[in-house]
Amino acid sequence: MTDDSQDRGLPRPATLKDIARALKVDVSTVSKVLSGGGISVRPETRQSIIDEASRLNYRPHASARNLRTRRTGAMGILLPNIMNPVYSSIVRGAVRRAEEKGYVMLVADVDDEASSTSVYLKLVSERRVDGLIIAVNARSKEIVSAIEDNPIPHVFVNRRAAIGRSVTVDDQAAGYLAAKTLAEAGHKRLAFIGDSDDLDTAQRRRAGFQRGCKEAGLPPFLDVVGPYSRKGGYDSTLKLLDAKQRPTGLFASNLLVGIGALAALRACNIRVPEDISVISMDAEDAIYTAPPLTAIATSLVEMGARAVDEVDAILHGREPHDVVIEEPPRLIMRESLGPPPAQ
Amino acid sequence: MTDDSQDRGLPRPATLKDIARALKVDVSTVSKVLSGGGISVRPETRQSIIDEASRLNYRPHASARNLRTRRTGAMGILLPNIMNPVYSSIVRGAVRRAEEKGYVMLVADVDDEASSTSVYLKLVSERRVDGLIIAVNARSKEIVSAIEDNPIPHVFVNRRAAIGRSVTVDDQAAGYLAAKTLAEAGHKRLAFIGDSDDLDTAQRRRAGFQRGCKEAGLPPFLDVVGPYSRKGGYDSTLKLLDAKQRPTGLFASNLLVGIGALAALRACNIRVPEDISVISMDAEDAIYTAPPLTAIATSLVEMGARAVDEVDAILHGREPHDVVIEEPPRLIMRESLGPPPAQ
DNA sequence: ATGCGATAGTCAATCGATTGGCCCTGAGAT
DNA sequence: ATCTCAGGGCCAATCGATTGACTATCGCAT
Numbered sequence: 157m158t159d160d161s162q163d164r165g166l167p168r169p170a171t172l173k174d175i176a177r178a179l180k181v182d183v184s185t186v187s188k189v190l191s192g193g194g195i196s197v198r199p200e201t202r203q204s205i206i207d208e209a210s211r212l213n214y215r216p217h218a219s220a221r222n223l224r225t226r227r228t229g230a231m232g233i234l235l236p237n238i239m240n241p242v243y244s245s246i247v248r249g250a251v252r253r254a255e256e257k258g259y260v261m262l263v264a265d266v267d268d269e270a271s272s273t274s275v276y277l278k279l280v281s282e283r284r285v286d287g288l289i290i291a292v293n294a295r296s297k298e299i300v301s302a303i304e305d306n307p308i309p310h311v312f313v314n315r316r317a318a319i320g321r322s323v324t325v326d327d328q329a330a331g332y333l334a335a336k337t338l339a340e341a342g343h344k345r346l347a348f349i350g351d352s353d354d355l356d357t358a359q360r361r362r363a364g365f366q367r368g369c370k371e372a373g374l375p376p377f378l379d380v381v382g383p384y385s386r387k388g389g390y391d392s393t394l395k396l397l398d399a400k401q402r403p404t405g406l407f408a409s410n411l412l413v414g415i416g417a418l419a420a421l422r423a424c425n426i427r428v429p430e431d432i433s434v435i436s437m438d439a440e441d442a443i444y445t446a447p448p449l450t451a452i453a454t455s456l457v458e459m460g461a462r463a464v465d466e467v468d469a470i471l472h473g474r475e476p477h478d479v480v481i482e483e484p485p486r487l488i489m490r491e492s493l494g495p496p497p498a499q
Numbered sequence: 500m501t502d503d504s505q506d507r508g509l510p511r512p513a514t515l516k517d518i519a520r521a522l523k524v525d526v527s528t529v530s531k532v533l534s535g536g537g538i539s540v541r542p543e544t545r546q547s548i549i550d551e552a553s554r555l556n557y558r559p560h561a562s563a564r565n566l567r568t569r570r571t572g573a574m575g576i577l578l579p580n581i582m583n584p585v586y587s588s589i590v591r592g593a594v595r596r597a598e599e600k601g602y603v604m605l606v607a608d609v610d611d612e613a614s615s616t617s618v619y620l621k622l623v624s625e626r627r628v629d630g631l632i633i634a635v636n637a638r639s640k641e642i643v644s645a646i647e648d649n650p651i652p653h654v655f656v657n658r659r660a661a662i663g664r665s666v667t668v669d670d671q672a673a674g675y676l677a678a679k680t681l682a683e684a685g686h687k688r689l690a691f692i693g694d695s696d697d698l699d700t701a702q703r704r705r706a707g708f709q710r711g712c713k714e715a716g717l718p719p720f721l722d723v724v725g726p727y728s729r730k731g732g733y734d735s736t737l738k739l740l741d742a743k744q745r746p747t748g749l750f751a752s753n754l755l756v757g758i759g760a761l762a763a764l765r766a767c768n769i770r771v772p773e774d775i776s777v778i779s780m781d782a783e784d785a786i787y788t789a790p791p792l793t794a795i796a797t798s799l800v801e802m803g804a805r806a807v808d809e810v811d812a813i814l815h816g817r818e819p820h821d822v823v824i825e826e827p828p829r830l831i832m833r834e835s836l837g838p839p840p841a842q
Numbered sequence: 843a844t845g846c847g848a849t850a851g852t853c854a855a856t857c858g859a860t861t862g863g864c865c866c867t868g869a870g871a872t
Numbered sequence: 873a874t875c876t877c878a879g880g881g882c883c884a885a886t887c888g889a890t891t892g893a894c895t896a897t898c899g900c901a902t
Contacts (some may be wrong), residue, residue, distance in 0.1 A: 167710045169624050169649075171858060182882050187860060196879055215624040219562035219571065220858030225886045228562065229662075230605075230627075238594070244587045250582070251608045255618065263606040270783060275598065279556040281512050284573075288802040306512075386787045417664060419787040444729045446789035464866095514888060530890060537891095539849055563888030566857045726847050 160440045170212035178208055191216070222283075223473035227348050230286040231467055232262040233313075233460075234272060236292045240409060242385070242438060242456060244293060246313055249460025250289055257468055259286075269296040280306045287467035289460075290320075295354060306495060309470040311465040315458075316356050317477075321470075323463045323479040325454040326358055328364035333452055334407040334435045335368025335377075337487055342495045343405030343433060347378035349413050355384070361409045361437075378403050379411040382413070389416025404432055404496040411438035414449055418492070422446075429494030447491035454485045507740025513555035521551055534559070551618055565626075574606040575628040576656075576803075577615060579635045583727070584784060585799060586634060586756060589656055592803025593632055600811055602629075610742055612639040623649045630810035632656050632803075633663075638697060652813040656806040657799075659699050659821075664813075666806045666822040667734055668797040670700055671707035673828035677750040677778045678711025678720075680830055686748030686776060686839045690721035692735045692756050700726070702778075704752040708748070728757050740767060747839040754781035757792055761835070765789075772837030782831040790834035797828050 170348075176183040181201065188195040189205045196231045197205075208214075222228045233250050235243045247263065254261040261362065262285055264275045279285050288308035294300065294317035303310065303319055312322040331348075338346055348365050351358035360378070369377055379393050380386035388409055393416065396403065408414035414436025421428055428434055428447055436442055439451035462479050471474045515533075519526040524544065529654055531538040532548045540548075551557075565571045572611060576593050578586045590606065598605040605628055608617045615635045619642065622628050630652035637643065637660035646653065646662055655665040674691075681689055691708050694701035705722070713722055723730035725739050736759065751757035757779025764771055771777055771790055779785055782794035805822050813819045 169626065172860095173858075184883080185859075185881055187858095188881090191860075195881075198880065201880080213624065215621070217566070217858050218625040218627050219565040222562040223560070223566055223858080223859080224860045226887080238581075238591050239584065239587050241582065241584075241587075244582050244584075246579050247606070248608055251606055255607065257616075260605050260607075262603050263594055264589070264598065264603075265591055265884090271598075278558070279603070281556065283512065284561050315901095387782065390787070402613040413785045418789065419791070422789050438869080441729065444758045446761065446765050448762070456730070491740070515890095516888075526888085527853075527890075528851060530888095531851095534890075538851075541850065544850080560888050563857090564890080565861095566888080567890045569857080 161285070161466065162214075163273035166497075167301050169217075170209075170214045170322060171217065172214075172447075172471065174212060175208050175214060176385045178212075178317070179204055181205070190214070194278075202316070210221045219348075220445065226333065226485065227284050227471075228260055228284060230260045230285045231287050231289060231464065232264065232279045233289040233463075234276065234292050235265050236267065238263070238265040242314070242384075242442060245438075246291060246460035246463075249457035250313075250464050251460075252456055253461035253464040256387060257464065257467075259464070266292065269293075269298045272299045276302050277306060279309045283459075284410070286471055287311075288464045289467060290317075291315065293353060293355060297355070307420065307469055308466050311463050311466045311470075311476065313459055314357055321466055321478050322474045323459055323466055324357070324360075324480070325456075325481045326484055327360035328367070330437065330452045330454060331364025331366075331409070332368040332417075332483055333406070334361075335374075336367045336372065337435060337450075337493065338405035338433065339368065339372035339374060341433065341493060344380075344496070345401055345403045346373060346374060346405045347380065347403035348406045349389060349406070349410075350381045351384045351410070351415065352381040354387070358384075358409055365407060384410040384413055386416040386419070389413030389463070390420045391416075393417040393420035394424075397426070402432075403418070406432055406434045408434060408436045411436055411442060414442065414451065415445060418445055418447075425473035428492050431497055433494055433496070434492040436492075442488075443490065445492075450490045450493035452485045453488050455481050455483050507518045510792040511744070512553075512560075513557040515557075516559065517555060518548060518551050518557060520548055521555075524548070524760035527688065540572075547568050549733065557835070570814075571625075571627060571629050572601065573603045573605055573628045574632060574767040574807065575607065575622045576806075577619065577633040578608045581606070583610040585657070585727075585781060587800035588781075588783075589803035589806075592800035592805075593656075593807050594803075596807040600807065602807070602811075610633065610772045612636075612641050615639070615749070616641050616645045619645050620649060629814055630654075632806045632810060633660075636696060636698060637662070638699070652810055654806050654809045654813075654819065657700055658804055659692050664819045664821050666802055666824070667700070667703075667810055668799075668824045669827055670703035670804060673780065673795045673797060674707025674752070675705035675711040676707075676763055676828055676830055677704075678716065678717075679837065680707045680778060680793075681748035681750065681776065682711065682715035682717060684748070684776065684836060684838055685748075686716060686746075688721075688744055688746045689717060689719070689748045689750065690723065690739050690742075690746035692732060692749070692751050692753075692760065693722065693724045693737070694727045694753070695724040695731070696726065699705075701727075701752055708750060708752075722742060725752040727756055729755045729762070734759075736763035737767075745804070749775055749777045751777060751779045752796070754779055754785060757785065757794065758788060761788055761790075761792070763796060771835050774840055776837055776839070777835040779835075785831075786833065793830045793833045793836035794831050796831050798826050808824030827828050
């Protein structure tokens with residue numbers, strides 16, 4: 157039905173001017189019809205403009221529009237490590253929600269404060285994005301002052317920070333749930349693997365874990381830290397096994413850490429869950445570990461999507477909120493949790 | 500040392516005009532000094548422009564520049580699934596190389612042909628990117644004709660396609676290596692898990708595997724297909740175990756499939772490698788499985804980076820190449836490979 | 843004194859879309 | 873017959889940077 161051939165000979169995409177010329181009207185008329193501006197036009201003129209636009213497959217030149225309106229229709233997301241499934245989940249949610257809302261998403265994957273800062277500055281001062289989603293550690297002075305000096309609508313995701321709104325899950329509840337679950341299974345000596353990088357997320361999980369332990373009347377737990385990575389989890393677990401009194405229940409406060417922990421335990425010939433029970437975070441993929449990990453599911457993809465919603469809210473002048481995803485963390489029971497070994 | 504306070508009161512980022520006005524020179528002079536144009540200026544004028552620019556922290560407005568020069572300084576990448584570690588690795592390489600070269604990277608994560616096509620069209624017709632990296636299945640008619648009708652510099656990554664350059668690893672060699680390795684360990688009955696989606700990547704791996712089997716004088720192998728995902732690997736493995744003659748050596752032609760295979764074997768109480776040996780792809784993270792997977796390492800991150808290089812080459816009018824990453828696939832020996840069970 | 847060529851810039855158009863203001867025409871009101 | 877007003881749409885400035893064409897000044901040679 158569509159006739160491709162008559163669009164040929166027009167090597168470049170159509171512009172307003174092309175439509176205006178074809179119809180002998182002014183470009184401003186075309187613009188107002190197509191982009192909604194307040195103008196009255198005869199129905200047949202309007203329709204002919206709309207028809208010609210779709211015939212030429214017209215789309216406004218993003219940069220030209222941006223130059224005039226100061227809106228790019230783009231958001232950016234600043235990630236510490238896109239190979240970490242936590243962040244690829246967040247990215248998925250963000251990218252897709254952005255697309256639904258008509259934005260494009262610009263992704264930056266950085267590994268230290270210096271590059272976070274320089275990427276931030278580049279994105280903002282070249283005015284490439286309308287708003288930014290920030291998932292990198294927000295405690296660094298450098299990045300904080302970059303944000304303060306060159307402000308742009310932004311929200312933190314999976315982080316909380318003093319200088320902006322944030323979208324997180326209820327990390328406290330997750331930690332609490334882990335402690336409660338281990339306690340109810342009969343464990344008395346617990347351990348917590350956190351993050352070495354002073355991450356607020358890890359701190360909230362620890363606080364919740366602590367509260368859970370206290371409520372259950374348990375003694376202080378072993379607390380070790382290492383980077384949130386497979387290797388970090390592996391190494392932290394090895395450290396844990398050196399303790400005079402080995403724990404029988406372990407909460408790995410991150411999926412990669414949980415996977416690393418499992419590998420370390422296996423390497424030391426410690427059975428899970430017969431000798432040590434393990435609970436991890438971020439259950440979805442954890443089903444394919446050996447043994448399948450009991451884990452606490454949170455809505456990572458949803459978090460990314462909601463971050464886009466909040467940035468969009470700011471851009472539309474609506475009041476932004478600090479969002480804590482409503483869906484509470486929930487326990488997915490699998491095989492890595494059991495009763496403690498009989499004495 | 501830097502005096503932040505004097506930049507205040509200038510709520511918007513500096514423009515060429517700001518610099519020009521401060522120095523009482525023409526904006527065109529400023530532009531030519533800052534962006535390299537052929538012009539002769541007195542050294543002191545030049546220096547004062549440079550100084551003022553850095554004092555005001557000037558950066559060219561990306562859209563304004565783009566409008567004039569028809570270069571966005573942006574690339575896009577079209578992904579089928581960013582939560583698949585294969586693609587998050589590629590994205591990492593692409594995003595970082597892009598940043599090194601001064602591009603920003605626009606990421607789209609799509610799940611079917613229709614949305615691939617519409618995202619492609621959006622990016623191209625709004626002229627948001629200078630070039631595109633395409634990692635989605637390139638066999639769909641719809642996307643192919645979208646590309647042909649609205650061409651833009653592009654390369655395929657981890658894919659080969661008739662309508663453009665591609666950057667891949669030597670998938671044939673990987674398949675061949677897997678077959679050889681299994682054969683040398685003494686296995687006679689092999690199986691291959693491929694992809695159901697008619698992926699050219701999987702086909703090349705299969706072809707290499709076949710060649711390896713033939714060279715080793717082995718009979719035809721079991722060939723099952725399923726989606727490249729954990730669940731796909733799980734299900735495919737279950738199918739495999741139904742065979743009258745169970746294979747003793749299994750090549751999972753994708754990491755997620757390998758992880759799924761391990762889970763399925765474990766669920767069926769089949770020991771690895773005592774009962775069945777498994778070789779997987781994409782070794783890096785596979786060390787943390789149980790048992791650690793013997794796998795074939797390829798340079799996924801490098802592939803993403805090279806894709807950026809090729810797009811950049813096209814944009815600079817250099818001759819692009821079909822790149823096959825030089826570093827050959829190599830076997831990482833771990834615990835999932837052993838001799839076949841005695842009879 | 844005149845001319846020539848550097849040197850050191852300036853001028854003005856342009857990229858494509860948006861937008862506030864202005865103008866023309868015809869119909870209805872007086 | 874004249875005034876008003878609304879409908880329909882055009883004009884021109886603007887966003888910020890780039891770029892080819894052009895000009896003014898000076899030194900120097902003729």
